[in-house]
Amino acid sequence: xxxxxxxxxxxxxxxxxxxxxxxxxxxxxxxxxxxxxxxxxxxxxxxxxxxxxxxxxxxxxxxxxxxxxxxxxxxxxxxxxxxxxxxxxxxxxxxxx
Amino acid sequence: xxxxxxxxxxxxxxxxxxxxxxxxxxxxxxxxxxxxxxxxxxxxxxxxxxxxxxxxxxxxxxxxxxxxxxxxxxxxxxxxxxxxxxxxxxxxxxxxxxxxxxxxxxxxxxxxxxxxxxxxxxxxxxxxxxxxxxxxxxxxxxxxxxxxxxxxxxxxxxxxxxxxxxxxxxxxxxxxxxxxxxxxxxxxxxxxxxxxxxxxxxxxxxxxxxxxxxxxxxxxxxxxxxxxxxxxxxxxxxxxxxxxxxxxxxxxxxxxxxxxxxxxxxxxxxxxxxxxxxxxxxxxxxxxxxxxxxxxxxxxxxxxxxxxxxxxxxxxxxxxxxxxxxxxxxxxxxxxxxxxxxxxxxxxxxxxxxxxxxxxxxxxxxxxxxxxxxxxxxxxxxxxxxxxxxx
Numbered sequence: 494x495x496x497x498x499x500x501x502x503x504x505x506x507x508x509x510x511x512x513x514x515x516x517x518x519x520x521x522x523x524x525x526x527x528x529x530x531x532x533x534x535x536x537x538x539x540x541x542x543x544x545x546x547x548x549x550x551x552x553x554x555x556x557x558x559x560x561x562x563x564x565x566x567x568x569x570x571x572x573x574x575x576x577x578x579x580x581x582x583x584x585x586x587x588x589x590x
Numbered sequence: 591x592x593x594x595x596x597x598x599x600x601x602x603x604x605x606x607x608x609x610x611x612x613x614x615x616x617x618x619x620x621x622x623x624x625x626x627x628x629x630x631x632x633x634x635x636x637x638x639x640x641x642x643x644x645x646x647x648x649x650x651x652x653x654x655x656x657x658x659x660x661x662x663x664x665x666x667x668x669x670x671x672x673x674x675x676x677x678x679x680x681x682x683x684x685x686x687x688x689x690x691x692x693x694x695x696x697x698x699x700x701x702x703x704x705x706x707x708x709x710x711x712x713x714x715x716x717x718x719x720x721x722x723x724x725x726x727x728x729x730x731x732x733x734x735x736x737x738x739x740x741x742x743x744x745x746x747x748x749x750x751x752x753x754x755x756x757x758x759x760x761x762x763x764x765x766x767x768x769x770x771x772x773x774x775x776x777x778x779x780x781x782x783x784x785x786x787x788x789x790x791x792x793x794x795x796x797x798x799x800x801x802x803x804x805x806x807x808x809x810x811x812x813x814x815x816x817x818x819x820x821x822x823x824x825x826x827x828x829x830x831x832x833x834x835x836x837x838x839x840x841x842x843x844x845x846x847x848x849x850x851x852x853x854x855x856x857x858x859x860x861x862x863x864x865x866x867x868x869x870x871x872x873x874x875x876x877x878x879x880x881x882x883x884x885x886x887x888x889x890x891x892x893x894x895x896x897x898x899x900x901x902x903x904x905x906x907x908x909x910x911x912x913x914x915x916x917x918x919x920x921x922x923x924x925x926x927x928x929x930x931x932x933x934x935x936x937x938x939x940x941x942x943x944x945x946x947x948x949x950x951x952x953x954x955x956x957x958x959x960x961x962x963x964x965x966x967x968x969x970x971x972x973x974x975x976x977x978x979x980x981x
Contacts, residue, residue, distance in 0.1 A: 498805050502809060503810070503812035504813070505809075506809055506813045508689050508750060508787060508788060509750070509798065510687070510688070510813075511689075511796050511798050512796060512797035512798075512800050513788060
């Protein structure tokens with residue numbers, strides 16, 4: 494889309510609200526749905542990748558040091574990674590205002 | 591040389607769809623619409639119409655298949671009635687919101703319960719707000735003409751909307767009527783090939799029917815409102831051109847001996863022709879009565895309606911559907927609303943009648959008009975009356 498969604502007027506909508514640009518869902522910030530955020534103690538991390546496998550959003554990747562970490566632009570804060578982590582690396586903390 | 595033929599109106603609609611050279615027909619048979627799709631299935635099976643006929647398992651699937659075929663740019667037709675139209679309900683909104691042109695003949699039928707396969711307009715009124723263009727026809731010729739017009743209107747690049755063509759179940763669908771079919775060459779010229787601007791195609795992928803968060807949904811709906819309202823200009827243009835070519839003229843609100851009438855009756859669909867007989871009789875007796883018929887139900891013809899009734903003292907509206915617990919009939923309710931802010935307007939009295947196949951004869955329309963006059967003078971403790979009901 495040429496403009497951010499919040500600036501589009503009804504005249505900017507394509508016929509039948511068709512999305513003509515493939516893959517533009519990646520521009521959609523699902524991270525603002527989050528009420529809790531994952532925090533990491535990488536000293537405990539064994540880089541097993543279980544969090545990466547379980548993340549329903551597919552937003553976990555390896556950082557420069559090879560540790561697995563969520564992309565907060567997409568992370569919805571479900572906490573599944575924290576629940577599944579076998580070594581207790583991940584703690585969910587409330588998002589502040 | 592065109593020839594006038596006697597043909598059942600359902601079959602005539604099927605032949606009109608053949609003349610329009612439809613590409614896909616997806617339908618589920620339901621009374622009183624069955625003969626339309628049965629005839630089309632036969633035309634396809636016999637190789638007389640080069641189209642895909644999709645025999646689906648329900649009307650919900652019929653309408654869903656039509657979405658797909660319209661989206662790839664195929665000329666699409668379906669037909670239904672009554673319960674079938676209601677089973678399509680949620681998909682009807684999708685067709686109009688996604689701006690997918692298709693034509694659907696609806697052989698208007700009552701809704702259960704109690705089970706009734708006979709005609710009234712309950713099915714139409716339940717899908718009133720689904721965003722489709724909706725046209726009522728009154729006779730067999732009208733049904734053929736407006737089936738052709740419906741393709742042309744809906745597929746116009748300025749419109750791109752689905753169109754319902756409403757005909758009275760049984761009263762019209764099963765009548766044998768004289769019909770003049772246009773020549774194939776005339777239809778080919780009148781109806782250019784359908785070309786969807788952004789079709790589903792692997793070479794240029796698009797997403798149709800994606801979700802819209804609160805930040806964009808209102809804008810999508812406003813675009814839809816403007817688009818449906820603007821279709822009226824194209825509808826008028828289409829009827830004008832159809833009239834120029836074929837000599838038969840249609841307009842959003844049609845009048846019959848109404849110009850100087852003090853009392854007007856308002857109807858929709860095939861019962862209007864019976865009402866004309868009544869108007870002729872009462873005019874012959876020196877009574878100042880006339881008839882107004884709404885042909886274009888959506889987009890609603892506000893200006894034409896106001897113009898048609900402004901000089902009358904009394905407007906009697908006949909509905910063939912009920913808004914239970916509401917203001918009576920949906921047509922009366924809309925007409926009243928359209929006139930409310932007008933400085934000069936008639937008094938409005940609503941009747942519901944012709945439900946579930948109950949006939950209204952010319953004498954019946956006379957009773958309705960006389961009772962309407964009586965109620966307007968003496969008042970009534972009811973919002974509306976059901977005509978002919980045994981008390």
